[in-house]
Amino acid sequence: MSSITTIEKRHLEDLFEMSGGFVLKFSNRNRFAEAVRDATGLDIEDSRYASQGTSMAKRLRAFWSQESDQVAGRLISAFVSYAETFNSPDPKMVATCRQIARRLTGESQSFDSITESQFLSHEYPEVKFDHLPIESGFVPVIQQRWQEVRKCMDAGADLSAIILLGSMLEGILLGAAQSNSKAFNQSSAAPKDDSEKVLPHWKWNLSQLIDAAYGIGMLKLDVKKFSHALRDFRNYIHPYQQKISGFNPDQDTARICVHVFRAAVNQLSKSQ
Incomplete structure (x- = not known):
């Protein structure tokens, strides 16, 4: 079960345009399922993801609630990139959702531990x-x-x-x-x-x-x-x-x- 918070879910649902039951610009369920499979290796059409309903958005919500932080984070990261490719999202919203993905995959800890001063202190050649x-x-x-x-x-x-x-x-x-x-x-x-x-x-x-x-x-x-x-x-x-x-x-x-x-x-x- 992932640790996505209620506030984080609202940010993600806004970016992924989930209010109408759809997800992003996926024109059909097959494309949606392929995108999930490419990112995670899992079949989102499996019956266990129909616990909240069968729409793409409801299956994605069930996926978030049932899968680990690592798996949920990988899918979120992939969908953020998809949103940037096919939509024109607010950069601030994109940055927020990317940070959610990093937290879930464990990258945020290493990212935050690299402070600006530490990064700047590393000398690179001219x-x-x-x-x-x-x-x-x-x-x-x-x-x-x-x-x-x-x-x-x-x-x-x-x-x-x-x-x-x-x-x-x-x-x-x-x-x-x-x-x-x-x-x-x-x-x-x-x-x-x-x-x-x-x-x-x-x-x-x-x-x-x-x-x-x-x-x-x-x-x-x-x-x-x-x-x-x-x-x-x-x-x-x-x-x-x-x-x-x-x-x-x-x-x-x-x-x-x-x-x-x-x-x-x-x-x-x-x-x-």
Whole structure:
């Protein structure tokens, strides 16, 4: 039995659009069952998940109540990524639900134990892009944007620096996916269309690219987790999303994002 609280269930049900008996944008029960099976290996059509009713939403609620924290957390994490791919959810809601998934899977403890100061205290080499697993013609573009980030930091344009860093990380991971297509496509994080065919890489979002890079060993767990934080901040490129979140990134936030980017570049370069 999972330890999902009543408040957490409300957050999850809001993100997964469960009020009408459906879950997310699953057009039929088979797609829903396949998604659950891919994430957990379990059959949500089993009769034991019909204790509250037979709709997709009621089966999911029963699944949460009966399965372990680890299993429930894995499914929640997969559905959060699905929501980001096919919906346009509030970034704050996404971050809240991701944290629920991390708590359930046990990742939140290790994530919280890595404080900002501890993460920042780890020294990484000066950023060099020559050994990234991307096409060489893409490197000058990244180098130019890196110089722009440094100018933004010097000028106190913290949000601009964060947005640039997020776009650079996404571009580098997209390049890595294109250069390592087979490995990325075989990752459990690879998004698929209605026919279960992996989507072309240019349709992957940053969350999926981060998770896939971690899944195939290009990124380590700490950098994966802080990269998701950078992704959340990067979404403030949309003023409305920043307004509803009520958060204003400052110099400390920008410094952490720079460090995340440097760490990601270092780890991706070593994966060559």
